[in-house]
Amino acid sequence: MSSGIGSHAGGTALPARDVEIPVAVSARHVHLSARSVEALFGPGANLRVHTMLRQPGQFAAEQTVTLIGPKGRIEHVRVVGPPRSQDQVELSRSDELVLGIDAPLRESGHLDGTPGITLEGPAGGVTLDHGVVCSLRHLHLSPADAVALGLHDQQRISIHVAGERALTFDDLVVRVAPDYRMEVHLDTDEGNAAGIGPQGAFARIVKAGG
């Protein structure tokens, strides 16, 4: 796997539809503020790295929490580090049904008007009055890869995933930042619907909108 587009293209921009883009399926997870890390895991606690993720600096932490909603609870939910300024819980629709929470489709960090939830850790609980979202499917790109692909931040594109459950996702939002690495993020419902197993998948861009 190349780390970007440039090495495929030898410096020449490739037509976007010829590029194979790695797809990551994100299971339910939690981003925590430093304050919530201490409330859940004890004074002075830090997140410990379990697995580094493809997005630079991001990691699945060793720590997990229990999510508690009005209808049910889900245990062993992974914390993704490092800590952020805001607590954020990312669920699939299937998870929402288990918990009894109706969370809107949102980009990461866009938390106004989202529902709350209770988190439980080994050292205590935290009740959030907002912060639960169903993540809007998206493509992470570095600025250089965005130029190479002819795409820009906040653009909506359609991507095709091949396989025995082949499908095309519309309205995938492009997100460009210096610390991003080319990768499509789907939730588990989307990954399952596309037949993506533990080995991951690749997608191709089939349409790029405004």
Next chain:
Amino acid sequence: MSSGIGSHAGGTALPARDVEIPVAVSARHVHLSARSVEALFGPGANLRVHTMLRQPGQFAAEQTVTLIGPKGRIEHVRVVGPPRSQDQVELSRSDELVLGIDAPLRESGHLDGTPGITLEGPAGGVTLDHGVVCSLRHLHLSPADAVALGLHDQQRISIHVAGERALTFDDLVVRVAPDYRMEVHLDTDEGNAAGIGPQGAFARIVKAGG
């Protein structure tokens, strides 16, 4: 809702892509043989109608069972009647992960080489040595609607579902029989990935293959 194509078209075949096709999202469910109905619910037990389904004669029964796999159990799983010649359990990939069962994508009734499972009812348990599938997405059509749409049994088509999670499913299999009524069937992962809520949705055919 019209019961078929003819009433839209006044006898003239419509181009397939102009027809709005109702989409049903099938949650996990179980089809039982008459023998398994008695084993699970007691001697002489019959399935009782909870809700009639859109496919003629088919109904969600009042009865439910518990599914038990190597990794977990799922309670309150609906039985769909009437009884069939073979037991069949239809799961989503999300369900398979909970139960620890890896079931293949299959058309209904094609059960060779599928994994087994244990069912538990109020009167006893049944262990199946095969019969668990992940349902292959499909379109039910009556022979008259198939003619009107220019489609045939076993054809593969692509359908588009509009909405905030708009997408196009490829490789939907067309199934034509006299007792079928026009309806796309998806599983819950597929329905969630397409943003289909309890109110249901409509799909349009965007491609019809061989």
